[in-house]
Amino acid sequence: MKEINRILTVYEQIDHFQRKVALATVVYVEGSAYRRPGARMLVSDDGRWEGAISGGCLEGDALRKARQVMLDGKPMVVRYDTMDDDANSLGVGLGCNGIIDVFLEPIDPTDPTNPIALLSEFSQRRDRRVIATICRRTPGTGLREGSRFVLTEHPTDAVPNWLRQDMELVMQVGKPLTSIIPIPGGIVEVFIERLDPGIELVIFGAGYDTIPLTRLATEIGWRVTVTEDCIAHLAPKRFPEATCLLYADADAVTDKLAFTDQTAAVLMSHNYTYDLAVLTRLLKTEVPYIGMLGPRKRYEKMKNQWERTGCSFDASSLKRVHSPIGLDLGAETPDEIALSILSEIKAFFSQRSGGFLTDRSGPIHDRITTEQNAVFV
Structure with a gap:
């Protein structure tokens, strides 16, 4: 909650007539990583950023790719494979031994449904909600990367049936989930997370x-x-x-x-x-x-x-x-x-x-999976 509020504060300080901004979100982790899915970093085209998607290893490369996203106006998923320190292409020894997918998207301040606007609404209401983000999709689905669906504790028909079960699962257990879901017209990769108001x-x-x-x-x-x-x-x-x-x-x-x-x-x-x-x-x-x-x-x-x-x-x-x-x-x-x-x-x-x-067996962070999890190709 604190990181979200910091991002919102910095976003409000930016002159959007002069500057472009993008949001980087960790949407998938396999193996070990410093930050978990849902970690965010706000980036402006003058090199300023707030938040973090790693322990400092990925931010530099993410800044470069975020500039491209802001220029093109199109979101993208970037995969960082830190399994092999000697083979990584970033030129630094990451040492995390994991695979990290980061969703980079430009922010349109005039769009009332942009991710910053949704985070601001959550911060004001301090409710518990689940947000599903379309990260990738095949042509013909009728959806776009960056489309979002919101599920709160109040009944709604705004969530499609093909997504409702996974969103309700995340609402129940609180752990983020990345799913590959077949829908009419193709398949989509969806990142689903629950936002909590905090203690x-x-x-x-x-x-x-x-x-x-x-x-x-x-x-x-x-x-x-x-x-x-x-x-x-x-x-x-x-x-x-x-x-x-x-x-x-x-x-x-x-x-x-x-x-x-x-x-x-x-x-x-x-x-x-x-x-x-x-x-x-x-x-x-x-x-x-x-x-x-x-x-x-x-x-x-x-x-x-x-x-x-x-x-x-x-x-x-x-x-x-x-x-x-x-x-x-x-x-x-x-x-x-x-x-x-x-x-x-x-x-x-x-x-x-x-x-x-050191005495805990298994991974530090609990995870949930569904039968629909797969590698997007």
């Missing part, structure tokens, strides 16, 4: 250790709300990076917040009574992740207090509570603790264990 972090408590957590979370592109029942702690100068500062009592705060399936709530006020009241209310919401700073016995004390007062929650509700919060990194300082907390939250929403990658 939203709600921090209850505005103490000293909240500051590095807010700063680090916003640095990686998360939206952050900091809330407290002491307005003096919520001075904007203490949290200049925060998306929202909310002053509210513990008994009313959840009524003033909107939670999604990408919301993480973190309690770190160091005030037992406040945290107990907030946690009691959070467990009555659908927020998927609740983390609490402090020792395990603090949370156990809260559960004992619920039992004494006749307040009960089922096992599935309590499973959402992570206490103590964070991955076991040996964190000591507030900044290190912030890293530990954010690492656990990211692992939770990515459905990963948070262990060492």
Whole structure:
């Protein structure tokens, strides 16, 4: 989400009467690569770019080819084969051991359906959507390279039947997919990806250790709300990076917040009574992740207090509570603790264990395939 917003910011700064622009998107990866399908880079004809499609190895060549795309006004797919460092034609040792397809397309600022316009709409609405891009096609399909179809969580008949199943699959699992699909008149190669609004972090408590957590979370592109029942702690100068500062009592705060399936709530006020009241209310919401700073016995004390007062929650509700919060990194300082907390939250929403990658068998990134996958010829 952060990279998309940066691209949109740079795009808005360009004088489109004077400059031409193109968008490079990674649409297929076989083997290893630094960036995954969906990585983007915006390029202007004066050599400026924003975003990245590799670790720096491919950008130079992509810039040259993007200039040709801007001159011709026609999109193209460029394949980079980094399997053999000695044989690669770029003159650098890439070392990725993979095959990477990059879709380069000129941007027409007058076209309301151009990819930048679709990304801007997504950024404004912050919904979950799947975008399918026609990368290549045989003559006679009635489609053009760069045509796009959008599927949101609302019913639509704008997606053709031959594409709907794959788009719904990507909507369900969240992993990008490149498919070769036979349709009347020929075949098409389609890149399908899901765009997610990203993780939203709600921090209850505005103490000293909240500051590095807010700063680090916003640095990686998360939206952050900091809330407290002491307005003096919520001075904007203490949290200049925060998306929202909310002053509210513990008994009313959840009524003033909107939670999604990408919301993480973190309690770190160091005030037992406040945290107990907030946690009691959070467990009555659908927020998927609740983390609490402090020792395990603090949370156990809260559960004992619920039992004494006749307040009960089922096992599935309590499973959402992570206490103590964070991955076991040996964190000591507030900044290190912030890293530990954010690492656990990211692992939770990515459905990963948070262990060492060196101990992981198989590829780092999960992939999905369909029977229609093939090499386009």
